[in-house]
Amino acid sequence: DIQMTQSPSSLSASVGDRVTITCRASQGISNSLAWYQQKPGKAPKLLLYAASRLESGVPSRFSGSGSGTDYTLTISSLQPEDFATYYCQQYYSTPRTWTFGQGTKVEIK
Amino acid sequence: EVQLVESGGGLVKPGGSLRLSCAASGFTFSSYSMNWVRQAPGKGLEWVSSISSSSSYIYYADSVKGRFTISRDNAKNSLYLQMNSLRAEDTAVYYCARGAGAMLGWGQGTLVTVSS
Numbered sequence: 001d002i003q004m005t006q007s008p009s010s011l012s013a014s015v016g017d018r019v020t021i022t023c024r025a026s027q028g029i030s031n032s033l034a035w036y037q038q039k040p041g042k043a044p045k046l047l048l049y050a051a052s053r054l055e056s057g058v059p060s061r062f063s064g065s066g067s068g069t070d071y072t073l074t075i076s077s078l079q080p081e082d083f084a085t086y087y088c089q090q091y092y093s094t095p096r097t098w099t100f101g102q103g104t105k106v107e108i109k
Numbered sequence: 110e111v112q113l114v115e116s117g118g119g120l121v122k123p124g125g126s127l128r129l130s131c132a133a134s135g136f137t138f139s140s141y142s143m144n145w146v147r148q149a150p151g152k153g154l155e156w157v158s159s160i161s162s163s164s165s166y167i168y169y170a171d172s173v174k175g176r177f178t179i180s181r182d183n184a185k186n187s188l189y190l191q192m193n194s195l196r197a198e199d200t201a202v203y204y205c206a207r208g209a210g211a212m213l214g215w216g217q218g219t220l221v222t223v224s225s
Contacts, residue, residue: 001171034211036154043204043218044146044154049211087154091210096168098144098156098210 002026002093006101012109019075021104023088028068032092035064035073038103039084047086048073075106083108111135111214113205118219125195125223131188131205131216139163139183142209145190147201148218157203158190173199195223 003026013019023033031051036044046055048064051071061076075082088101117129131143145157158179159168167179178191188205200223206212 032210036212038154043215044212045215046211046213055213089154089156089211096159096166097170098159100154100156103153 001097002029002090002099004088004090004099004101006088006104008104009102010105010107012107013078014109015078015080017078017109019078019082019106021073021086021088021106023066023071023073023101025069025071025090025092029090029092031067032090033064033066033071034089034091035062036087036089037082037084038087044087078106082106111207113207113214113216115203115205115216115219118203118221120222120224121195122225123196123223126191126193127195127221129190129192129203129205129219129221131190133186133188133205133207136207138181138186141207143179143181143188144206144208144212145179145188146204146206146212146215147199147221148204149198149201152201155201159209160188161209192221195221197223199223 005024007022033051035048038044052064063074085103085105087103112134114132142161144159160179176194180189202218204218206215
């Protein structure tokens with residue numbers, strides 16, 4: 001199975017900060033990577049897919065990059081509504097056994 | 110508007126069974142693969158199972174293989190998860206989610222608690 005390792009597990013940041021979250025796969029996943037945002041008590045929300053494609057309606061301050069095994073989610077200017085937990089997910093493996101990263105909690109500094 | 114509404118969660122004893130349902134609306138259900146994803150209290154997301162649009166392909170996480178069965182009824186726009194031989198570690202909020210890879214939309218979840 002492909003393992004996904006996210007870092008950091010948590011971070012504290014201020015409104016306006018640039019925030020970067022990293023996700024590393026145990027093997028190459030050919031950009032088959034999604035990022036989700038989850039707020040307490042709510043379902044996850046898709047932010048990006050195919051590593052860098054922004055889901056419709058998601059603000060452009062969110063961006064994704066990477067290739068091979070290493071991927072990054074960047075929030076260019078953190079807004080109050082962005083404080084949440086973020087998860088990466090690979091959808092490359094065959095047979096389909098999708099895996100999520102352990103999550104990164106973004107907290108207010 | 111795309112909607113996914115889960116139901117069927119509750120309290121069940123270890124070794125018991127439960128059947129979750131997910132009612133879909135606002136999109137052509139029969140055209141999409143569907144998934145179940147769970148989240149234990151205070152923990153991260155865990156993919157549980159996927160089913161292709163025509164039920165031709167079905168996949169399970171090792172943690173539930175042989176105990177859980179995913180199915181769908183395209184005529185009823187519904188997804189199901191039959192859970193047998195439940196264990197304490199199956200306690201979680203169970204979400205249904207639409208999509209063959211990236212999960213495009215999620216329901217609000219239904220809580221399953223396995224406890225004596």
